Amino acid sequence: MIFITLHEIYLTSVKIKYLIITIVLFASVTALADDPIVDLFKLKVVKPYTQYFEQTRERVYVHTNRSEYFAGDNIWFKAYVYDALYAHPVNETSKLYVELFNPLGKLIERKILFVRNGVSNNSFHIEEDLEAGEYTLRAYTNWMRNFKDQSFYRQTIKVLNSDLQKKPILKNQKELPDVQVFPEGGSFVEGVKTRFGIKVTLPDGHGTQATGFIVNSKNDTLQTFLTNVFGLGDFTITSEGNDSCRIITQFGKGEQKEIGMPMPQKKGIGLAVNNLNESKLIVELSCNEATLSEVKDKPLCLLVHNNGNVYQCIYFNFNSTLNSCFLNPKLMGPGINYITVFNADAQPIAERLVFNKAINIKGSIDFKYQLANDSLLFEVSTADSSQKPAIANLSFSVLPAKTTGNKFKTSLYADVLLLYSLKGTVESPEYYLESNDYERRYQLDNLLLTQGWRRYNWQEITAGSTPKLRYAFESGFEINVKAINAFKNKAEAKSTFTLFSPENNLILAVEADSSGKASFKKLYLKDSSNVTINASNLEGKVKNRVIETQIVTQHLDSTIIVNSSRSFQTDSVILQNPFGGKTIKLKEVVVKAQKKKDPFEGNIFSTMDDRTITITKENYFLYNSLENLLLIEFNAFTARDGDGNLTINLGASTSGSPALIVDGFTENLTSYFDRARIEDIEAIAINRFNPKLGMNGSNGSINIITRKEPVDWWDSNNYSHLSTLLVKGYAAPVQFFQPKYVLKPETTDYQKYASVYWNPNVQTDSKGKATFKFMVPKEIKELIIRSEGISQNGTVYFVDRKINLDTDL
Numbered sequence: 001m002i003f004i005t006l007h008e009i010y011l012t013s014v015k016i017k018y019l020i021i022t023i024v025l026f027a028s029v030t031a032l033a034d035d036p037i038v039d040l041f042k043l044k045v046v047k048p049y050t051q052y053f054e055q056t057r058e059r060v061y062v063h064t065n066r067s068e069y070f071a072g073d074n075i076w077f078k079a080y081v082y083d084a085l086y087a088h089p090v091n092e093t094s095k096l097y098v099e100l101f102n103p104l105g106k107l108i109e110r111k112i113l114f115v116r117n118g119v120s121n122n123s124f125h126i127e128e129d130l131e132a133g134e135y136t137l138r139a140y141t142n143w144m145r146n147f148k149d150q151s152f153y154r155q156t157i158k159v160l161n162s163d164l165q166k167k168p169i170l171k172n173q174k175e176l177p178d179v180q181v182f183p184e185g186g187s188f189v190e191g192v193k194t195r196f197g198i199k200v201t202l203p204d205g206h207g208t209q210a211t212g213f214i215v216n217s218k219n220d221t222l223q224t225f226l227t228n229v230f231g232l233g234d235f236t237i238t239s240e241g242n243d244s245c246r247i248i249t250q251f252g253k254g255e256q257k258e259i260g261m262p263m264p265q266k267k268g269i270g271l272a273v274n275n276l277n278e279s280k281l282i283v284e285l286s287c288n289e290a291t292l293s294e295v296k297d298k299p300l301c302l303l304v305h306n307n308g309n310v311y312q313c314i315y316f317n318f319n320s321t322l323n324s325c326f327l328n329p330k331l332m333g334p335g336i337n338y339i340t341v342f343n344a345d346a347q348p349i350a351e352r353l354v355f356n357k358a359i360n361i362k363g364s365i366d367f368k369y370q371l372a373n374d375s376l377l378f379e380v381s382t383a384d385s386s387q388k389p390a391i392a393n394l395s396f397s398v399l400p401a402k403t404t405g406n407k408f409k410t411s412l413y414a415d416v417l418l419l420y421s422l423k424g425t426v427e428s429p430e431y432y433l434e435s436n437d438y439e440r441r442y443q444l445d446n447l448l449l450t451q452g453w454r455r456y457n458w459q460e461i462t463a464g465s466t467p468k469l470r471y472a473f474e475s476g477f478e479i480n481v482k483a484i485n486a487f488k489n490k491a492e493a494k495s496t497f498t499l500f501s502p503e504n505n506l507i508l509a510v511e512a513d514s515s516g517k518a519s520f521k522k523l524y525l526k527d528s529s530n531v532t533i534n535a536s537n538l539e540g541k542v543k544n545r546v547i548e549t550q551i552v553t554q555h556l557d558s559t560i561i562v563n564s565s566r567s568f569q570t571d572s573v574i575l576q577n578p579f580g581g582k583t584i585k586l587k588e589v590v591v592k593a594q595k596k597k598d599p600f601e602g603n604i605f606s607t608m609d610d611r612t613i614t615i616t617k618e619n620y621f622l623y624n625s626l627e628n629l630l631l632i633e634f635n636a637f638t639a640r641d642g643d644g645n646l647t648i649n650l651g652a653s654t655s656g657s658p659a660l661i662v663d664g665f666t667e668n669l670t671s672y673f674d675r676a677r678i679e680d681i682e683a684i685a686i687n688r689f690n691p692k693l694g695m696n697g698s699n700g701s702i703n704i705i706t707r708k709e710p711v712d713w714w715d716s717n718n719y720s721h722l723s724t725l726l727v728k729g730y731a732a733p734v735q736f737f738q739p740k741y742v743l744k745p746e747t748t749d750y751q752k753y754a755s756v757y758w759n760p761n762v763q764t765d766s767k768g769k770a771t772f773k774f775m776v777p778k779e780i781k782e783l784i785i786r787s788e789g790i791s792q793n794g795t796v797y798f799v800d801r802k803i804n805l806d807t808d809l
Helices: 006-010 012-025 036-052 289-295 412-417 429-433 438-449 458-462 626-634 669-675 691-697 748-753
Strands: 002-005 058-064 068-070 074-083 095-101 107-114 119-125 133-140 153-160 164-170 178-183 193-201 211-215 221-226 232-238 246-251 255-260 269-274 281-287 299-306 309-317 322-327 335-342 348-356 364-372 375-383 393-400 477-485 495-501 506-511 517-523 529-537 545-551 566-574 584-586 589-591 611-614 637-640 646-649 659-662 665-667 681-687 701-706 722-727 757-763 769-775 782-790 796-804
Touching: 036 299, 036 309, 036 458, 058 133, 058 153, 058 393, 058 412, 074 095, 074 133, 074 757, 074 782, 095 119, 107 119, 119 757, 178 246, 178 255, 193 246, 193 269, 193 438, 221 232, 232 438, 269 335, 269 348, 281 289, 281 299, 281 348, 309 322, 335 412, 348 438, 364 782, 364 796, 375 393, 393 748, 393 769, 412 429, 412 782, 412 796, 429 438, 477 495, 477 529, 477 722, 495 517, 506 517, 529 545, 545 722, 611 626, 626 637, 626 681, 646 669, 659 669, 659 691, 665 669, 757 769
Parallel strands: 068 153, 659 701
Antiparallel strands: 002 309, 058 074, 074 119, 095 107, 095 133, 133 153, 164 566, 178 193, 193 232, 211 221, 211 246, 246 255, 269 281, 281 322, 299 309, 299 335, 335 348, 364 375, 375 769, 393 757, 393 782, 477 517, 477 545, 495 506, 495 529, 529 722, 584 589, 611 681, 637 646, 659 665, 681 701, 782 796
């Protein structure tokens, strides 16, 4: 058996050091130089694997001040953008998209945040009339869209309202839970003892406790199992030839479900890992006699890795049906590690996820506090994993101890060590990291058993494939401009563009290239600010110049997929809104502030699924044309052929253009779009499939309501050398303010739903110190302090602590 590390492959200066360790562990090792086995796997596995991860993988985590909110409250949050490989804050990207979606998956609001040193913060206001339910907070960068093996950050947020509360229920109450089994390593081989992970999931996506047993064709019980509250468990079994076994799962009130066990393979290699010993990790590779006759004396490679880091490589020959080795956790990466076994053709044949706590990346947060007049003064101390004072960037949330808003399921610490490397949704990841006792390590290992193969595709990697980079790092905004000679109707190269934006403190000038084009890049532009660009000749005269402008925007989703098996039922409990709100409840009648008239009211082609936008004086200047409006607001793609005929794709399953309805009558797309002016339109509704149009609505519909009276908004584009753009830029920074509650601090509802303090910008100095203070109502005697953060070297910080102001001061 040959043991080799990443350092041996690339750093010859330290090769002798690891050779000494290797010879102690494996006495059969005599040399590594020029070994053809090592060269083979370096070329076919290690090299393409490291190349696949050469590009930075960004990851986003969002710390919110609460886990649930009342309508009328603000969702205060801080976003951390870090390098998934090293957990360092990223500096390349300065633009972050943060979105809030309603319980149906429709976009409510999107904010673009300016990221500096890997962090940013802001808030979403929850309107008083929003219905109760589970909302989704999503965050990502443009660069993250390049990697299909990487998911955006998503967090479910519960919103309450003073109306009758709506509780999630299952649409199909009779639907049974889903039961899945996962053989350890990915293979269930005949005659080989195999451990299985089992996962029992309710239709709403949550796991559930269950018991069960495995029976053979004679109904003999071969094994039993028990799942935890998250529906995860395990059992071990050895196959009995061709005998078909069944898994019988029992749950709820006497209900049960039966599924078939997977049939074992005639040949294959089983991978088993014992990761419950803190000082060493035991790896076993097993096969049956039929397999041994084929693989005996052929080389295999065992790779320990994670997200582009290769920690260990073990090369060996199969000489018996059971082969084992020990791995030192201190030579592995922190958190999730992948153990992948490759055959002699460098193809993956088994894989197992393990968790390593031997490498500590968690720093410590300590704080002292004292009363200072009517405020609580906090002194924060931070240290790295070796307990040396360290600079850290932290966020602090302070809530009453009896709050219902501290039911967080995850943390930045769990995101770095656990979530980034796993597929799909993990229930309560923080649970697995709260302690390091045997039971918690066992439950975490069961979670990893149910993960199967890593989410990236090994076949693509070993074939030398790398991610196609279609989306760039975004560093500010970009505006593209073009000058056209009005008389000659062609590009005018001898042009100068001047950009004015007093709101953004910008005055810039750039000359056109040979095609009459230029770009203003890396602009810091505030949201809802105006930018005016002038085109002139090189002497500054505007004669004969027509300018075309375009703000570079991304085509982003306005809907997401949410759990469709969940609907909501009305609860009899009526909660008092701590903010007072605009809603007045009189017995069974709800009186609300009068809403503005819907432009599509009474329109026979309007549906509940329409996505609409109203053209106002405030957003009018944002759009250069009707086609540009469809792209920005609805992600609709437009194109014209050589004859100028227009086609539009709304994202429907078919490739045809949608039906166009203007004031209740169908219109020709090309003809209308050629003559339409934005200022003549009151509102537009888009529907990807409009059933009210029958077959004519199969490609969707564009429903337009025009104005009954003209508007006199000034249009700078009437001056063809000028273009004024209304920019959807960076959201303005917001300062936390303590809400004005109508409830008194001593009431139960206040202590459930109120927020005491939120500070997203606590920065400790070189001595690891920072101070801040905040007001605490004298009636509040206990607080929950939750803090998260990160340092520039990748140390992660997390604390969730209860303090008593009577006994601790």
